[in-house]
Amino acid sequence: LTIPAGYVTKVETSGCDPTSLWFSSKDPSFTVRSDGVIIALRSVTMETGERTFSVGVHDNNGPESEMEVHLVYKRTRKTNEKREAVLRRTKRHWRPAPFHILENGKPPFPIYIDQFVSDSSQNYSVFYTLRGPGIDEYPFDIFSFNSENGKLYLKQSVDREEYSEFHLTARVFDKVNQKERDNPAPITVIVDDENDNAPEFIGPLQFVVDEQNGPGTLVGQLKSTDRDDPNTDHSRVQYKLLSGLNYFAIHPKSGTITTVTNTLDRETTDKHFVIVEARDREGAANGLFTTCTVTINLRDVNDNPPTFLKTPYKATIAENIGEKLLLRIPVEDKDLINTPNWISKFIITKGNENGNFRIDRDPATNEGCLYVTKPLDYEVSPIVRLEVLARNEAELNS
Numbered sequence: 001l002t003i004p005a006g007y008v009t010k011v012e013t014s015g016c017d018p019t020s021l022w023f024s025s026k027d028p029s030f031t032v033r034s035d036g037v038i039i040a041l042r043s044v045t046m047e048t049g050e051r052t053f054s055v056g057v058h059d060n061n062g063p064e065s066e067m068e069v070h071l072v073y074k075r076t077r078k079t080n081e082k083r084e085a086v087l088r089r090t091k092r093h094w095r096p097a098p099f100h101i102l103e104n105g106k107p108p109f110p111i112y113i114d115q116f117v118s119d120s121s122q123n124y125s126v127f128y129t130l131r132g133p134g135i136d137e138y139p140f141d142i143f144s145f146n147s148e149n150g151k152l153y154l155k156q157s158v159d160r161e162e163y164s165e166f167h168l169t170a171r172v173f174d175k176v177n178q179k180e181r182d183n184p185a186p187i188t189v190i191v192d193d194e195n196d197n198a199p200e201f202i203g204p205l206q207f208v209v210d211e212q213n214g215p216g217t218l219v220g221q222l223k224s225t226d227r228d229d230p231n232t233d234h235s236r237v238q239y240k241l242l243s244g245l246n247y248f249a250i251h252p253k254s255g256t257i258t259t260v261t262n263t264l265d266r267e268t269t270d271k272h273f274v275i276v277e278a279r280d281r282e283g284a285a286n287g288l289f290t291t292c293t294v295t296i297n298l299r300d301v302n303d304n305p306p307t308f309l310k311t312p313y314k315a316t317i318a319e320n321i322g323e324k325l326l327l328r329i330p331v332e333d334k335d336l337i338n339t340p341n342w343i344s345k346f347i348i349t350k351g352n353e354n355g356n357f358r359i360d361r362d363p364a365t366n367e368g369c370l371y372v373t374k375p376l377d378y379e380v381s382p383i384v385r386l387e388v389l390a391r392n393e394a395e396l397n398s
């Protein structure tokens with residue numbers, strides 16, 4: 001239980017002539033300055049936890065008077081280890097509650113924010129310093145303060161999306177001896193959000209989905225961002241479909257687009273342009289919004305078989321002719337050209353039991369080309385009936 005050397009406490013006098021005031025300590029471990037401050041000359045042990053000594057004071061007007069100074073060790077509430085002499089003033093920690101300002105402040109500036117006060121200002125004549133980003137570090141000149149009273153002012157508009165908090169350090173000094181009175185205090189200025197940013201779409205706005213799919217098929221997911229405070233509804237976005245409702249739906253929160261019908265037909269419309277709105281404040285009427293056009297491409301499905309443009313065909317050929325192109329048989333297929341959904345295969349299903357015919361596909365036109373490959377004999381059969389089937393390379397999607 002020791003008092004470290006240095007400042008202990010200050011004694012007050014009244015009714016004395018300050019110009020001739022003189023103190024003396026009756027305890028050689030302490031001295032008293034002319035301003036009444038008691039200084040421990042060395043570290044002083046307090047075996048019983050207490051120590052009492054006398055301080056004498058006199059001026060030119062009268063006899064010396066004495067007062068007793070009684071020092072007591074006291075357990076602090078927070079810890080049993082740390083003891084503090086009641087009369088010994090230590091530097092204190094002070095930590096003002098965070099200050100709040102609203103972003104986008106409007107002139108006239110400066111706008112008064114609040115005051116930070118160290119409680120040493122009650123007993124001492126003090127002044128403050130304040131340093132950090134917003135004062136003497138980038139961004140400069142956001143704040144000003146009164147060094148006499150700790151009043152803090154906003155000098156210009158702040159964008160929360162640029163600076164959401166400022167962390168400054170205040171210090172308090174004794175005006176008389178320039179000594180720091182308390183520990184430096186953190187000053188936090190929190191910039192409160194205004195909803196001044198509409199959501200923005202990010203990520204792809206083009207999707208592909210198979211045509212003729214059933215309702216509820218996933219098309220894709222929209223993503224957006226909102227620069228406002230993520231802890232407020234200023235950045236909580238909901239999505240809404242403004243067009244294409246006959247075919248599509250969007251989940252208001254996830255932004256997932258799905259189909260609502262099985263009648264999406266690429267052969268009718270191969271691209272859908274759908275307008276989507278993203279609105280903050282969870283879609284409330286006073287939310288800020290943005291819209292975008294989403295392109296939904298339909299992927300072809302083989303839902304159309306090749307069809308003959310006319311039937312039946314008739315052709316004539318002289319007997320005893322070997323290899324000859326007899327007939328070109330065009331087909332129509334509404335599916336996507338030059339894909340397996342469109343390319344036809346031709347098969348002779350009847351009438352070619354003797355192997356006199358062959359059918360090939362013309363890769364340029366998708367026509368079936370019917371050839372005689374083995375000479376025919378008029379006397380055997382003057383008329384040959386062939387049945388030809390056309391089908392796609394890809395399986396038909398029924």
Ligand SMILES: [Ca+2]
Pocket residue numbers: 195196197198199226227228234235280288
């Ligand atoms: Ca917003």
Ligand SMILES: [Ca+2]
Pocket residue numbers: 103160161193194195196197227228229
């Ligand atoms: Ca904002």
Ligand SMILES: [Ca+2]
Pocket residue numbers: 302303304305306333334335341342392
């Ligand atoms: Ca087809």
Ligand SMILES: [Ca+2]
Pocket residue numbers: 211266267300301302303304334335336341
């Ligand atoms: Ca198709």
